[in-house]
Amino acid sequence: MPGLVVFGRRWAIGSDDFVLPGAFELFVRLVWWIGILALYTVHKGQFNCPGGGLLHSYLLVLLILLASIICALSALVYVSMQGTISNPGPRKSLPKLLYIRLLLCLPELIWAVVGAVWVSDSSVHCERTVVNAVVVTVVASWVIIIFTIIGVVIVFDPLGGKKTFYLTGGVSRNLESSQSGQLLYNVKSTATRVWEKRIRLLCCCIVQDDDHRVAFTSIAELFRTYFSDTDLVPSDIAAGLTLLHQEQDKMESCPKEPEEVLCHSPSSPVTDDLDIELENAAHYMLFAAAAYGWPYYIYTNPFTALCKLNGDCCRNRPTESDITGSDHRNFHFGSILRITGLQYRDFIHISFHNKIYEIPFYVALDHKKEAIVVAVRGTLSFEDILTDLSADCEDLTLEDVLENGFVHKGITQAANYIYRKLINDGILNQAFTIAPVSHLPNPCCCQSFFPVTVSVSSFCLQEYKLVIVGHSLGGGTASILAIMLRNSFPALRCYAFSPPGGLLSKSLADYTKHFIVSVIVGKDLVARLSMPNMEDLKRRIVRIVANCNRPKYQILLRGCWYEVFGGDPDNFPTELDGRSQDALSQPLLAEESLMVHRSPSYSALEDGSHLNSPPQYPRLYLPGKIIHIVEESSSRRLCSSDIKYLARWSNETAFSSILISPKMITDHMPDVVLKALNSLSREHESCISC
Numbered sequence: 001m002p003g004l005v006v007f008g009r010r011w012a013i014g015s016d017d018f019v020l021p022g023a024f025e026l027f028v029r030l031v032w033w034i035g036i037l038a039l040y041t042v043h044k045g046q047f048n049c050p051g052g053g054l055l056h057s058y059l060l061v062l063l064i065l066l067a068s069i070i071c072a073l074s075a076l077v078y079v080s081m082q083g084t085i086s087n088p089g090p091r092k093s094l095p096k097l098l099y100i101r102l103l104l105c106l107p108e109l110i111w112a113v114v115g116a117v118w119v120s121d122s123s124v125h126c127e128r129t130v131v132n133a134v135v136v137t138v139v140a141s142w143v144i145i146i147f148t149i150i151g152v153v154i155v156f157d158p159l160g161g162k163k164t165f166y167l168t169g170g171v172s173r174n175l176e177s178s179q180s181g182q183l184l185y186n187v188k189s190t191a192t193r194v195w196e197k198r199i200r201l202l203c204c205c206i207v208q209d210d211d212h213r214v215a216f217t218s219i220a221e222l223f224r225t226y227f228s229d230t231d232l233v234p235s236d237i238a239a240g241l242t243l244l245h246q247e248q249d250k251m252e253s254c255p256k257e258p259e260e261v262l263c264h265s266p267s268s269p270v271t272d273d274l275d276i277e278l279e280n281a282a283h284y285m286l287f288a289a290a291a292y293g294w295p296y297y298i299y300t301n302p303f304t305a306l307c308k309l310n311g312d313c314c315r316n317r318p319t320e321s322d323i324t325g326s327d328h329r330n331f332h333f334g335s336i337l338r339i340t341g342l343q344y345r346d347f348i349h350i351s352f353h354n355k356i357y358e359i360p361f362y363v364a365l366d367h368k369k370e371a372i373v374v375a376v377r378g379t380l381s382f383e384d385i386l387t388d389l390s391a392d393c394e395d396l397t398l399e400d401v402l403e404n405g406f407v408h409k410g411i412t413q414a415a416n417y418i419y420r421k422l423i424n425d426g427i428l429n430q431a432f433t434i435a436p437v438s439h440l441p442n443p444c445c446c447q448s449f450f451p452v453t454v455s456v457s458s459f460c461l462q463e464y465k466l467v468i469v470g471h472s473l474g475g476g477t478a479s480i481l482a483i484m485l486r487n488s489f490p491a492l493r494c495y496a497f498s499p500p501g502g503l504l505s506k507s508l509a510d511y512t513k514h515f516i517v518s519v520i521v522g523k524d525l526v527a528r529l530s531m532p533n534m535e536d537l538k539r540r541i542v543r544i545v546a547n548c549n550r551p552k553y554q555i556l557l558r559g560c561w562y563e564v565f566g567g568d569p570d571n572f573p574t575e576l577d578g579r580s581q582d583a584l585s586q587p588l589l590a591e592e593s594l595m596v597h598r599s600p601s602y603s604a605l606e607d608g609s610h611l612n613s614p615p616q617y618p619r620l621y622l623p624g625k626i627i628h629i630v631e632e633s634s635s636r637r638l639c640s641s642d643i644k645y646l647a648r649w650s651n652e653t654a655f656s657s658i659l660i661s662p663k664m665i666t667d668h669m670p671d672v673v674l675k676a677l678n679s680l681s682r683e684h685e686s687c688i689s690c
Contacts, residue, residue, distance in 0.1 A: 002088070002231040006095050009160035014233045015091040018080040018098075019553040021151075025144070026073045032140060033066040039133050049126040054118055055134065058111070062137065065107055072101045081553065085236060086546040105148065112141035158194045191228060195220035203382050211356050212386065215410070219389045226534060230542060239552050240541030242559030245660040246569035247544065275684050277627060278647055281519050282677035283369060284495045288471040289670040290339035291362065291377035293332035293352075297339060300671050309334050325352030325360065336362065348372075348431045351421065356383045357390075357413040359477060363422070363431055371467040372431045376418065376481070378472030378670070387414055388473055391502060391531060393618060398484065405505030406618055407480060411473065415480035422485075428466070435464040468494045471670045472526060475499035479516055479623035483508065486515060494624065495519065498668050501655055502530025502620040509621040509652060516624025520650070521676050522631065522667035523659040531617030537658045563662060621652040628654065629676045645676045 003010040004017075040059045049055075076097045082090035115138035119131070199216050232240075289296055298305040309331050323333065332352055337344070342364055350362040360377040379388055390410030422428045466489045470478035475496035480503070482494035494516040504512065520527045548555065558570050628650035631643055658664075666672055 003157065003160075003233050004095070004098075006098060010157055011155045011160060012157045012233055013155040014085075014235060014552070015088050015094045016080050016083065016085065016552045017233065017235050018076050018094070019551075020556070022073055022077040022080060026070065026077060028140075028144075029066055029070050029073060032137070033063065033070060035133070036063055036066065036137065039130065043127065043130055055126060055130065058115060058118060058134070062111060062115075065104070065111060069101070069104050069108070072097065072104060076101055081551055083551065084549055085239065085552050085555075086548075105145070108141060109145060112138060112145060115141065159191055188224065188228065191224040192217070192220045195223045203386070215356055215386045215390050218392055218409075219386065222389065222391055222531075226531075226538070230538060232542070232545070235552060235556070236545050237541060239548075239555045239559070240545040241660050242555055242562075243544045243548060244540060246559070246562060248660055250569045274627065274647060274649060277517050277625075278677065278680050278684065280369070280493075281495055281497070281517065281627065282674075282681040284373070284467060284469045285471070285497055285519075285670070285674045285677050286340055287364070287366070287373050287375040288378075288469045288474060288495070288497050289674055290336045291360065291375045291470070291474060292380060292670065293360075293377075294335040295380060296670060297335035305335075308338065322347065323350045323352070325354065340364070342366075348434060349421075349427045354381055354383055356386045357410060358417045359384060359387065359414050359473065361418055361421075361474075363427055365431070365435060365464070366467070367436070369467070370463060371465050372428070372435060374418075374422065374466070374468045374478070374481070376468070376470035376474035376477045378470065378474040384473055387411065388500070391617065393620070396480070396483070396508065398487070405508040406620060407505070407508065408476065408500065408503050408620065411476040411500070411503065412480050414473070414477045415484060418477065418481055419484050432464070466492045468492065469497070470499075471497040471673065472668065473500070475518070476503050476623075479503060479512065479518075482516055483512060493517075496623055497670070497673050498524050498527055499623060500526055500530075501528045501533060501622055502617075504621055504623050505618065506621060506652075509623055512624040518622050518624050518626045519629065519673065519677070520622070520626060520655070521629045521673050523661040523664045524667040525658065525664040526668045527622060528655045528658045530620050532619045533656065533658050536656075622655060626650045626652065626655075629680065643679070645679050647680050 002014070004013050004015050005011070036059060040063065076094065079091055079094045079097060115134060119135050119138055196216050199219055203212070294305070294309060297309070301308075333350060336350070346365045346367070348363040348365065352360050354360055362375055364373050364375070366373045379385060387410040390413075392409040393406040394409045394412060396405065396407040396412060466485070468478040468482045468485070470476070476499040478494055479496045479499055482492055485492055492515055496516060496518045498520060499518055561567070562570065626649065627647055629645050629647045632646040
């Protein structure tokens with residue numbers, strides 16, 4: 001529902017958000033009141049000790065104060081339970097009850113101070129049981145007061161004052177259009193500054209330069225644009241995600257239309273090609289996972305990793321010129337060696353250098369597949385997160401490539417950094433020089449295979465191909481890097497594991513189908529992340545939340561039960577039930593009440609006006625051909641054993657909507673991707689042996 005307005009400003013909490021926390025506090029207060037009443041009754045005639053008079057008065061007033069708070073809480077919880085998310089009418093008296101409850105905090109604070117003074121008074125010599133009870137009471141009072149203050153800080157909205165005036169329509173009614181526009185501009189500027197301060201606070205532990213300041217402003221503008229057009233509080237979003245998940249599970253249980261099922265005959269060339277790509281992906285995923293270094297190795301080997309790495313730290317390592325960036329105690333490089341199974345001499349260059357738009361990578365010789373592998377690390381630091389969130393679009397201009405288009409700005413800058421290192425610093429030249437010599441191929445093929453910066457006469461006697469791999473952010477960076485190197489290396493291959501969804505425009509995505517393979521597992525959130533998809537998710541949340549006829553606390557309680565214990569999805573009645581298909585395309589009044597104004601990116605997409613006024617964040621797609629791996633016997637629970645996977649070719653349109661699931665995060669993890677690929681690879685090998 002719209003944020004609660006008290007003290008003349010909007011807060012990041014709704015009037016129906018007091019049920020669960022209020023019920024918990026009510027339970028604590030009731031137990032507390034019963035305990036104090038029992039103590040007072042038992043020791044009623046035993047307050048003749050030094051300081052006993054004050055103790056008697058303290059307990060008596062505390063009983064009255066607790067009774068008053070219990071009454072106020074009971075009324076607050078009862079009123080908060082009324083109505084629905086989009087119908088706050090039955091809760092219109094809640095602000096007054098909230099004022100009463102907050103007013104009772106003042107005598108509670110005073111009485112907590114009195115209790116603390118009494119407990120610390122050395123002249124008090126009453127019965128020890130009574131003294132201990134008062135100590136517990138004082139501590140409990142201060143704990144509740146502290147948590148109340150923390151709660152107020154959490155739900156405080158820095159833009160509450162400006163947003164309240166804007167939401168009430170005061171701008172359009174009371175001001176001229178020029179003044180209205182200026183005020184709206186001020187509100188947007190203030191919102192951007194607030195988001196920028198929040199981001200700076202989160203990144204206070206990293207050294208900040210000009211690149212960081214530009215990124216902070218860009219990311220703050222993105223967040224401001226996304227969150228400025230709705231009047232939802234966090235609990236509304238949680239309720240919406242719960243409802244969407246159950247609705248989605250109901251839809252998945254329905255039989256699909258024949259054209260929605262993508263399958264291939266076991267003997268078809270497409271299936272044979274899929275098996276080959278799965279085998280290659282399983283092999284190269286090790287390189288992509290190894291790029292994470294010791295955090296991934298310890299995560300996958302929690303009991304033995306430290307002992308093994310401590311044994312490796314004293315061994316010899318490549319010369320310092322082969323490694324850039326810090327690697328304390330050789331842990332990163334030792335982990336890469338153990339995960340990939342390569343030797344020291346197989347590594348050409350390793351970079352642990354990490355800044356915004358500059359991510360770690362390494363170049364190694366893979367003798368098993370006869371390839372020079374460039375592995376790019378995924379998100380592992382605040383700098384990487386800033387690179388991910390720099391989601392503005394920019395043009396990618398390449399010579400001799402007609403399919404130029406939009407790309408993700410932050411990831412493209414990271415790819416540019418690695419490209420300069422590989423080409424300008426001669427790392428690829430060095431790699432092809434060191435690569436073993438095989439047969440003599442056609443000189444013409446050599447000339448078309450190597451860039452102009454590589455000496456053909458030096459490298460025509462080798463056949464190692466160039467393969468670029470990466471996971472998550474590394475997968476996106478590897479894809480754009482592959483596009484940059486494609487002209488110089490026509491035989492180049494790229495394997496992008498769980499890359500970000502909002503990466504390439506349609507023309508570039510189609511162009512990369514010849515040399516890039518993306519691997520997506522299950523309902524991976526990152527593979528579906530793009531601004532249009534986020535706008536679509538926001539609209540779906542607003543729609544389902546606004547039109548649900550159940551109170552929020554029932555939605556959340558039922559949702560928690562469903563996520564933890566499973567069962568059948570709840571069939572919550574909504575105002576959408578029974579409406580015609582034409583009517584479903586029109587927003588309801590409740591839905592419109594939660595939308596301040598249309599987001600520019602969403603409006604442009606929905607209204608079909610992209611030809612004349614392109615959206616701020618155009619639709620971007622996954623790179624290359626897409627292998628989608630799903631659980632054959634779908635299990636919705638987080639913990640399951642003997643999972644059997646099914647792989648199939650998919651297309652970018654299958655990832656045009658964010659799916660809500662407990663596994664939407666875990667399906668993105670590199671160990672889960674590697675497990676799925678290894679399972680499919682073993683299954684294929686067993687079929688061949690049979």
